[in-house]
Amino acid sequence: MPVQPDWQDSDLFRLLVLGVRDYGIFMLDPGGHIVSWNAGAERIKGWAAEEIIGRHFSTFYPPEDVRSGKPEWELRVAKAEGALEDEGWRVRKDGTRFWANVIITALYDDTGELRGFGKVTRDMTERRRAEQQLTDRRRLLAHLVEAQEQERQRIAWDVHDDTIQAMVAVDMRLQLLARKLPQEHRDTVDQLDGAVRSAISRLRNLVFRVRPPGIERQGLRDALATYLADTAMMAEIHNELEREPGDDAAITIFRICQEALTNIRKHARASSAAVHLSTVDRGFLVRVVDDGVGIAGLDSNSGHFGLIEMRERAEAAGGWCTVSSPEGGGTVVEFWLPDVRP
Amino acid sequence: MRVLIADDDPLIRDVLRDVLDDEPDLEVVAVASDAREAVELAELHLPSVVVLDVRMPHGGGARAATEILQRAPGTRIVAFSAYTDVGAVDEMRRAGVTEYLAKGVRNTELVDVVRRLGEQ
Numbered sequence: 001m002p003v004q005p006d007w008q009d010s011d012l013f014r015l016l017v018l019g020v021r022d023y024g025i026f027m028l029d030p031g032g033h034i035v036s037w038n039a040g041a042e043r044i045k046g047w048a049a050e051e052i053i054g055r056h057f058s059t060f061y062p063p064e065d066v067r068s069g070k071p072e073w074e075l076r077v078a079k080a081e082g083a084l085e086d087e088g089w090r091v092r093k094d095g096t097r098f099w100a101n102v103i104i105t106a107l108y109d110d111t112g113e114l115r116g117f118g119k120v121t122r123d124m125t126e127r128r129r130a131e132q133q134l135t136d137r138r139r140l141l142a143h144l145v146e147a148q149e150q151e152r153q154r155i156a157w158d159v160h161d162d163t164i165q166a167m168v169a170v171d172m173r174l175q176l177l178a179r180k181l182p183q184e185h186r187d188t189v190d191q192l193d194g195a196v197r198s199a200i201s202r203l204r205n206l207v208f209r210v211r212p213p214g215i216e217r218q219g220l221r222d223a224l225a226t227y228l229a230d231t232a233m234m235a236e237i238h239n240e241l242e243r244e245p246g247d248d249a250a251i252t253i254f255r256i257c258q259e260a261l262t263n264i265r266k267h268a269r270a271s272s273a274a275v276h277l278s279t280v281d282r283g284f285l286v287r288v289v290d291d292g293v294g295i296a297g298l299d300s301n302s303g304h305f306g307l308i309e310m311r312e313r314a315e316a317a318g319g320w321c322t323v324s325s326p327e328g329g330g331t332v333v334e335f336w337l338p339d340v341r342p
Numbered sequence: 343m344r345v346l347i348a349d350d351d352p353l354i355r356d357v358l359r360d361v362l363d364d365e366p367d368l369e370v371v372a373v374a375s376d377a378r379e380a381v382e383l384a385e386l387h388l389p390s391v392v393v394l395d396v397r398m399p400h401g402g403g404a405r406a407a408t409e410i411l412q413r414a415p416g417t418r419i420v421a422f423s424a425y426t427d428v429g430a431v432d433e434m435r436r437a438g439v440t441e442y443l444a445k446g447v448r449n450t451e452l453v454d455v456v457r458r459l460g461e462q
Contacts, residue, residue, distance in 0.1 A: 161397075165424060168445045169353035175449045176361055200446055217429070 024121035027107075030114050032057050032075055044100075044123045046093030057119065060090045062097065078104040078117060087124065099128045141316030149251065152210040160207045164200055171196045209258075220250045224257060224275060233265055235273035242279040249337050252317045253277075253286055259306040260288035260333040268292025268331060283319065283338040294325035310335065343460040344371045346389040348380035348406060349422070350398045354445070358393060358422075361449050368456065377406035384410040384417060390460040393452075394439070396423035396430055407437040418459035422452070 017025050017038050024041030026034055033056055037049035045052075045060060052059070058071035065071070065088070078084040083105045090100040101122040107115045174193040178186050208230060215223040221239045228235050245253060257275055264273050270292030278285050307323055314321035314335045321335035345362050347370055349355045355373055362368045371387045374380040378400040384392055392410060396403040407419050420441040421434040431442050441455050 160424060165351050165445070166353055168424070169351070169357045171446070172354075172357040172361055172449055176357070176364060179364070197446070214427075 022122070024119070024123075026119055028057050028075075028104075028117040028119060030116055032071060032117070035116065041121065044092075044098065044121060045090070051093075060121075062089050062091055065089075074102075074104055075117060078106045079114060082106055090121070098123050099125045138316055138318060141312050145252070145313055145316045149255075156207045156210045159203055164203050164207070167196055167200050167203070171200065209262075215250045215254055216247055220245060220253060221277070223250075223254055227254075227258060228261070231261070231265060233261060233273070235261065235264075235275060238274060238276045238278075240276070240278040241284060243339065245284055245337075245339065246341055249284060249317060249339065252313050252337060253284060253335075256310045256313055256321065256333070256335055257286065257288055259310050263306070263331070263333075264288075264290045264292060267295075270330065279339075280336065281338075283336050285336045286334070288333040289330060291330045294329050294331050295323070343368050343391065343457065344387065344389040345369065345456060345460070346372045346374065346380070346384055346387060346392045348374040348377070348383075348392065348398065348403075349395040350375050351395070354395070361453065362393075362456065365453055365457070368453070368460075377401040377403065380406040381409045381413070385413045388414055388417075390416075390418060391456050392417055392419045393422050393456065394419055396421055396425050396434060403439075404433045404437040407434065407439050411438045418462060420455055420459060 019039055021040045021043055023038075024044045025038045026041050027036040029035050034053050037047075037052055041052075042048055056071075058066050061071050074084050074086060083103060086102045086104075088100065088102075089097045090102070091097055101124050103120045105118040105120075107118055109115050171193060174189055174196060178189040178193065181189060214226070218226065220241075221237060224237055228237075244250070261273070261275075264270050268290045270290035273288070273290040273292075276285075276287040276289070310323070310333065311321045314337060317337045318340065319335060319337035321333070323331065323333050325331050345368055347355060347358045347362070349358065352375075355375065359370045359373055362370050371389055372383040374383050376399040380392065380394060380398075392407075394403045394406060398406070403421055403423070407421075410417055410419065419439045420443060421431075421439045422443050422445060423430060423434075424445045426442075426444045434442055440459055443452060443455060
């Protein structure tokens with residue numbers, strides 16, 4: 001390969017730096033005055049080269065930072081340590097602020113003398129806003145999930161302690177009444193009694209589905225096993241978790257598994273199903289797999305099969321959830337939650 | 343055969359009394375609406391069998407069972423509860439309860455259990 005002459009290299013490099021629009025790249029003299037400027041710096045900060053060259057770089061800092069001596073402090077640190085990275089508010093020419101990521105690098109010549117500083121600035125305002133929105137969304141979802149959990153428990157206890165009790169009393173009363181009636185009326189009351197008993201049974205199932213699953217008492221794996229046994233489902237549980245999840249993560253894992261298993265029971269026509277729990281990326285990876293008919297035309301944004309609810313629960317906990325129907329058949333619900341404990 | 347009923351739900355209390363009183367050999371001698379009252383009435387009436395709810399005000403069924411058995415050790419107690427989880431059953435067994443029936447059993451089964459306990 002032909003070796004390019006030095007002048008051509010540095011010329012190209014200068015052109016590259018001047019043309020970069022996503023990063024403000026410019027140089028300061030040892031005292032902090034601007035000596036070069038590029039297209040990105042103009043775009044981000046609003047100053048043209050001829051307006052800004054020669055001015056002190058503290059122009060870009062908000063008054064409170066200037067008062068506290070932050071610009072000079074940053075140069076001192078860069079000089080002492082070679083470089084400094086910072087994120088914070090900076091000011092544009094028109095006085096508006098933007099959230100910047102800044103890297104200041106001290107530039108020394110061959111004799112070890114400080115020649116100035118290189119400064120690379122990125123406008124992170126949009127990204128910061130997006131991150132903020134994501135955080136807000138997660139927080140909101142977490143509140144919603146928690147509120148939903150509490151509401152479920154309240155409904156479960158109300159139905160259990162009040163409605164079912166009243167229906168049990170009615171059922172006992174009907175049995176008593178049937179004994180005292182002549183045969184021709186007894187059948188009618190027996191039928192009524194049967195209807196009440198069947199309603200009690202359905203309500204008990206409802207309570208079972210929405211009540212707290214008792215994870216804190218028996219652990220996630222056993223709570224899942226109990227759920228499978230109570231719903232007469234044949235599914236294997238492969239538990240390779242290195243560490244039992246905390247209460248919040250455990251309830252989220254349980255509820256998503258419950259939703260996925262309910263789908264399998266109701267829709268999949270599967271002959272086998274399995275729940276795999278493993279530790280991945282300092283978090284909990286869970287796969288609920290079946291060999292059933294799969295979901296045709298799967299749209300994970302559709303409101304069907306509780307897909308959105310599963311995803312929201314996982315995302316509220318800082319994780320993700322995806323549902324797929326592989327070509328060979330069956331459905332895979334896969335989700336991951338971070339282990340947020342130290 | 344003398345029976346005491348304790349349940350905080352008035353509907354259940356009333357129908358329990360009627361179901362048991364409907365049997366010629368059973369007599370409901372007292373009806374309590376909480377754990378404390380259950381203990382007091384058991385001491386007063388010395389029933390053969392107590393039909394005891396599990397979740398009740400003033401200490402719940404487990405405490406009532408313990409205290410009744412302290413004061414009248416010959417009493418037989420059947421827990422009659424909507425809660426059938428292992429924890430609830432264990433707690434009542436430890437308190438000395440002989441039988442545990444889930445609310446929703448047939449009246450005949452309840453009557454049979456009360457009668458069997460009373461004959462022991």
